[in-house]
Amino acid sequence: MSKTIREQTVEQLGGGSSILVRQRREHQEMDRLMDRYRSLDDAHERERVLKQVVQLVFSHAFAEETVLWPAVRASVPDGEELTARVEEEHQQINDLVADIERLPAGAPEREAKVQRAFALIRQDIRDEEDLLLPRLQDVMKTARLRTLGTAWAAVRQTAPTHPHPVVPRRPPGNALLGVPLSVYDRVRDALGIGGSAVREREGDARPGRDAR
Template identity: 35%
Template sequence: MSTVPLPPLPADTGEPAQDYRPGGRSMVDLLADEHHRIDGLCAELVDDAADPGRRRQLAEVLTATVVRHLSAEEQYLYPTVRVAVPDGPTLADRELAADITLLTALRELTGTASADAEFDRRAERVAGLLRRHAAAAETDLFPPLRQVATDAELIRLGNRVEIAEEAAPTRPHPHTPLTPPWNRVVHPAVGMLDKVRDAVTRRRTYLEDLPLPRQANRRHR
């Protein structure tokens, strides 16, 4: 299997053995798992029988999760696809344009009260855009990337994705740079400001921060 030109990564130390495998998870496996988790959040978000307060919290957590996810993809997945996959520039540009649409839809969703009738429509729109996002990755991006990249390369990229997500924004900013090198400069700075706002407003940004649904709380009394 041939190697691929990688986005900037920490230099390897020494000369690794032919079968060397770094610790961590493949970028493809990591992002695919995140797509599944995001789909689960969407399923609960679009349930109009759910408690409105919880749906509002779900919208905030989903937004933060997706924004972190997109930020990491824009820094490492798309640049790799662009240089390593046949028709990569066209695919990367297509997904970057779709990301702007998705970020705009997330901003509209979080700006809508969960009791507002418009919330349902906007939640369904976000869920549909996210299904398209995951399907495009699973169909057009991941299979050719697995063919051209080594396991070690994908793991090194996966490690960088995890680091990027920790520093990423948690709120949608569709007008900030989405392509390297500027997104690697702007995203962490915006991410730090978002985290300050989250702390001040006590905004939940991770699934594990959410309280159990009401019916689950009753079962655990």
Template identity: 30%
Template sequence: MGHGGDVIEELTTDHREVDRLFEQFAQAPSGSADRKSLLDALTIELVRHSVAEEQHLYPAVREHVQGGDALADKEIDDHARVEQRLKDLEGLEADDSDFDRLVAKVRTEVMAHVEDEERNLFVQLRESCHPYVLESLGNKVRDAKKTAPTRPHPAAPSTPPANKLLAPGVGLVDRARDYVTGRGQ
């Protein structure tokens, strides 16, 4: 969940973790319970990551990067599409006829989003922010992931201050549900 380093290192490490989970999913037999468990792990990672970016990264992009409003808005729109697909998947079992197709769509969208962030947004952010700011953002992102929701909530606010106020409470409820159901363990 928390890897260390500045915000770019932290989020890039998250990206590699998502890559690894998608690879494990692809290797699991179609329709297997392992695929559902791997999707749960992916969902938890993606939701925590997205919430932390929306709380801390994108406001910093708006503040420090020229044209940052448009960049942040595009990234938030990407998150909204993925989160809605994850919500659609939440009620499906691994042997459902739409399961693999929807996961493939999620993977395509996530990989495009990751590539855009790493090749464009992160480069611009590194050029426009002092290393101290990037380190501070890394700490904030790590802290946000600790209390972030673990399930998709497409109707939840995606910008501060509302997302910062609501996410910890929603996260607490999600983690309680996860504990009771054994999801993600």
């Protein structure tokens, strides 16, 4: 198996448009934002950075689940097992962030959930970069990695930016429910509206792994 994508050059990963490079680039931005959140003392600025983390993580994960993981399941011999693992991590992150967005800023239990979500995000990054993406690199040609990267980027631009418990983890269900919610998410992001309104309408039902 190829070594972790963290240690490879852009050329080794297929060039700037490759899905491997695009994934690593956004993972690095997630790490940067989470580090910045931890370094800040100003509560308002911490909330602003936290919103940036949430928006990036959820648009990134939606594009993975819509474009990347189906390609992994179709191409990698143990792709089903690998994607099930990261989908479970995504679901845990989804549930934690949904709770975070319901709680008032400054609540002690909220900060504990933020730190737990950050730990899960970092674990998800390591699983993808050390296990899943090197397997994909081994079986997929460079041209296909670039095509997949272009498709992933297109979906990511129209993806939801907040957790939605009713959205399943796999296509076609995630696209059917997620794309309309994306419009709502991006409008409320632009207006600076909080994250609880959609889930109040969706209800508290959270699909298990069978609902993927």
